Amino acid sequence: MSNALQFFQSTRQQLRDWSWFKRSLLGFTILTFMVSSFMFLTPLGTEMRIWMANTVIITQHRDWAWIFVGTEQRDSMLQKMRQFIEENAEEKQQFNMVTVQSTSAVTRKNRTIDELIKVEDVSGTFWKGKRMYVYDPKSIRLMTPAKPGEGEKISSMVKRTGAVAGVNAGGFDDPEGLGNGFAAIGAVISGGEVIYTDQDSSVAQHIVGFTKEGTLVVGKYNMFELQEMGISEAASFYPRVIANGKPLPINDISRAPRTGVGQKADGTVIFIVADGRSTQSVGATLKEIQELFLADDVVNAGFLDGGASSELVVNGELVTKPSSRYGERRLPSAFLVYDHPEDAVANRVWDGLSSINAGGAFDHPDFLREQAELKAKAKNNPAPVTTPTPAKTTDTEQTKTPAANTGTNKPSGTNETTKPNTQTDATKPSQGTDNSKTTPPATNHGTKDTGKDTTTHPNTQQGGNGNPVTTDPIKPGESNPTGAGAAGGTTNPASNNPSPATGGTNQQGQGAQSGTGGSSAPNANTTPPAGSDASKNTPTTNDTSKNTPATNDASKNIPAANDASKNTPAASDASKNTPAAGDASTKTNTPVSTPPASPAAPSGGATGGSTETTTTPVK
Numbered sequence: 182m183s184n185a186l187q188f189f190q191s192t193r194q195q196l197r198d199w200s201w202f203k204r205s206l207l208g209f210t211i212l213t214f215m216v217s218s219f220m221f222l223t224p225l226g227t228e229m230r231i232w233m234a235n236t237v238i239i240t241q242h243r244d245w246a247w248i249f250v251g252t253e254q255r256d257s258m259l260q261k262m263r264q265f266i267e268e269n270a271e272e273k274q275q276f277n278m279v280t281v282q283s284t285s286a287v288t289r290k291n292r293t294i295d296e297l298i299k300v301e302d303v304s305g306t307f308w309k310g311k312r313m314y315v316y317d318p319k320s321i322r323l324m325t326p327a328k329p330g331e332g333e334k335i336s337s338m339v340k341r342t343g344a345v346a347g348v349n350a351g352g353f354d355d356p357e358g359l360g361n362g363f364a365a366i367g368a369v370i371s372g373g374e375v376i377y378t379d380q381d382s383s384v385a386q387h388i389v390g391f392t393k394e395g396t397l398v399v400g401k402y403n404m405f406e407l408q409e410m411g412i413s414e415a416a417s418f419y420p421r422v423i424a425n426g427k428p429l430p431i432n433d434i435s436r437a438p439r440t441g442v443g444q445k446a447d448g449t450v451i452f453i454v455a456d457g458r459s460t461q462s463v464g465a466t467l468k469e470i471q472e473l474f475l476a477d478d479v480v481n482a483g484f485l486d487g488g489a490s491s492e493l494v495v496n497g498e499l500v501t502k503p504s505s506r507y508g509e510r511r512l513p514s515a516f517l518v519y520d521h522p523e524d525a526v527a528n529r530v531w532d533g534l535s536s537i538n539a540g541g542a543f544d545h546p547d548f549l550r551e552q553a554e555l556k557a558k559a560k561n562n563p564a565p566v567t568t569p570t571p572a573k574t575t576d577t578e579q580t581k582t583p584a585a586n587t588g589t590n591k592p593s594g595t596n597e598t599t600k601p602n603t604q605t606d607a608t609k610p611s612q613g614t615d616n617s618k619t620t621p622p623a624t625n626h627g628t629k630d631t632g633k634d635t636t637t638h639p640n641t642q643q644g645g646n647g648n649p650v651t652t653d654p655i656k657p658g659e660s661n662p663t664g665a666g667a668a669g670g671t672t673n674p675a676s677n678n679p680s681p682a683t684g685g686t687n688q689q690g691q692g693a694q695s696g697t698g699g700s701s702a703p704n705a706n707t708t709p710p711a712g713s714d715a716s717k718n719t720p721t722t723n724d725t726s727k728n729t730p731a732t733n734d735a736s737k738n739i740p741a742a743n744d745a746s747k748n749t750p751a752a753s754d755a756s757k758n759t760p761a762a763g764d765a766s767t768k769t770n771t772p773v774s775t776p777p778a779s780p781a782a783p784s785g786g787a788t789g790g791s792t793e794t795t796t797t798p799v800k
Contacts, residue, residue, distance in 0.1 A: 234254075234255060236435035237435075239433065239435050240437075240488065241355055265430060268430075269430070270387060270399075270419065274398060274400055279396050279397070279445075279448055280446065280448065281318055281319070281394055281447075297317065297345050298345060299313065306469075307436060307465075308436070308462045308463055309461065311501055312452070313452045314449055317448075318396070318450045321391055321522070322519055323370065323390075323527060324338050324347070324516075325369065325513065325527040325528050326511075326512075329530040330363060331361040335512065338515055339496075340497050342517065342519075344517035345520060346493070346517070347494045347517040348494075349492055349514075350416035351367055351368075351486060352365075352418050353513045355539070358489065360540045361538070361545070363511075363540065367380070368380070368416070369514050370413070372527060373393065373411075382404035386417050387401050387417050387419040388407065388412075389418055389483050390412050390413070390416065392410055396444070398415070400421060420433075422484070423474055423479055431471065437458070437487055437488060438454075438457035439464070439465045440453070440485040442516075443477070444479060452516075454492065454493040454501050456503075457491070461502075462502070470484070485516075486512075488504065490503075490512060507547040
């Protein structure tokens with residue numbers, strides 16, 4: 182039990198240490214696993230997947246239904262849906278079941294809108310909509326757009342033609358849901374004339390229309406059969422849900438915006454428009470609309486185009502809520518109600534066209550205007566550009582000297598950038614040093630005058646005991662042969678002898694070490710030359726971190742033993758023993774001890790040997 186508790190606590194602590202992205206990803210993974218398990222392993226989840234697949238199948242994106250049920254089951258569902266649509270359309274309609282009351286021409290001219298139609302609210306469990314009763318079916322006329330190339334909104338048709346009300350009719354090709362409403366599907370008949378058809382006259386098509394006597398016809402017929410029936414107004418859509426007073430089977434349980442039409446035995450036509458695809462109204466099922474028709478004693482009923490096209494316009498005003506984000510859509514056809522339908526003539530906008538452009542995002546005016554507004558908004562309110570904030574330089578970083586520059590000499594001629602107000606012990610003059618003055622050159626055994634300013638000499642370092650320590654000048658590209666650094670006394674690289682300039686005793690094995698006074702065996706008995714002032718030669722700040730090189734490589738600091746020119750003690754050249762720090766005005770007669778030139782010491786020479794010195798006064 183304790184192990185489980187420890188494991189739980191450890192896991193909880195690890196989760197707390199995770200970033201928000203990892204925690205979000207873990208939560209999403211767990212949620213996906215739980216939802217997938219519910220949807221695919223439980224009966225209720227299976228029903229929900231089938232319902233969602235049916236909802237997608239009735240749209241123009243029906244191919245995406247495989248996401249919920251897989252490709253095989255999607256195809257099976259499509260086949261079953263087509264089968265029920267075709268089977269429901271097979272039964273021939275009995276025209277004697279409907280009796281339309283005749284109305285004289287005189288009374289038709291004097292009817293009010295209330296005598297023609299009645300509009301009321303209707304709703305179901307998950308939807309809201311409108312129901313319109315049309316008392317005279319002969320007042321219904323199918324209307325087409327005003328001009329070729331694009332459909333027309335129903336409100337525009339109603340106002341243009343003087344209609345009382347209007348509802349959407351046939352389907353059309355709708356690319357990306359942004360079609361122009363001109364590419365009608367099936368047949369378009371108005372005033373007894375075939376305005377448009379995309380099939381041969383002998384091919385049966387799904388038809389929803391009215392005869393000259395005002396009888397509603399729903400089913401599948403070819404053009405010859407329709408002519409025999411005396412069809413006057415018609416468009417193509419499906420399915421048929423009531424035939425000759427009998428409800429037909431429905432296997433579509435999806436919810437969507439719907440437009441249905443039915444007719445009672447007395448000839449009254451009922452249009453039902455259900456809003457959908459919104460939080461206020463999800464949409465109605467075919468079964469729910471069928472039940473509403475049956476409750477009104479409808480004997481024949483079917484459906485018109487639905488989805489975003491479903492809408493009802495009364496007296497020029499849109500009374501439903503289309504699911505399209507742009508509101509009303511441009512449509513190829515609509516059933517309009519007129520007080521004098523004989524005066525309404527549909528335009529033959531498809532005549533003479535060899536091809537029909539269905540439109541899309543490239544020519545949809547509302548979509549293009551929306552994109553232009555978004556671009557203008559983005560241009561007027563550009564996204565702020567994030568400027569990277571430079572890292573602040575701390576005082577430690579400003580006073581820090583690169584490790585490779587401390588304790589070793591740089592080749593002459595090397596360009597080195599020095600930070601403002603920053604100096605190392607190797608370049609910082611001691612207190613009392615006058616940088617404007619140069620030390621007179623000293624000759625020793627024929628050596629040449631260096632003639633260099635001691636304050637800028639790259640090969641002069643300040644010793645850890647306050648005495649100046651000099652090293653051989655290094656040419657560009659060569660490594661520093663000295664190995665003792667600037668601490669204590671200078672050790673002969675070849676013989677490990679202490680430099681007479683410092684008088685310190687040699688520590689065995691110090692040739693491979695470097696550092697400042699306190700870091701590598703300081704010479705406690707070191708005595709500065711006579712007349713020297715240790716307080717003036719001692720640097721103000723003795724920072725071991727600045728004088729200690731980062732890389733202590735003995736192999737680089739010890740020259741080869743067989744090269745006599747490189748085994749000469751560093752202090753043998755008087756011109757190289759010029760103190761880097763000191764006050765020439767106070768130490769004019771200070772003697773400087775320099776060793777005479779000596780032959781190369783043998784490799785691994787004895788330590789502690791004595792060396793003759795000569796005293797040369799400094800002028």
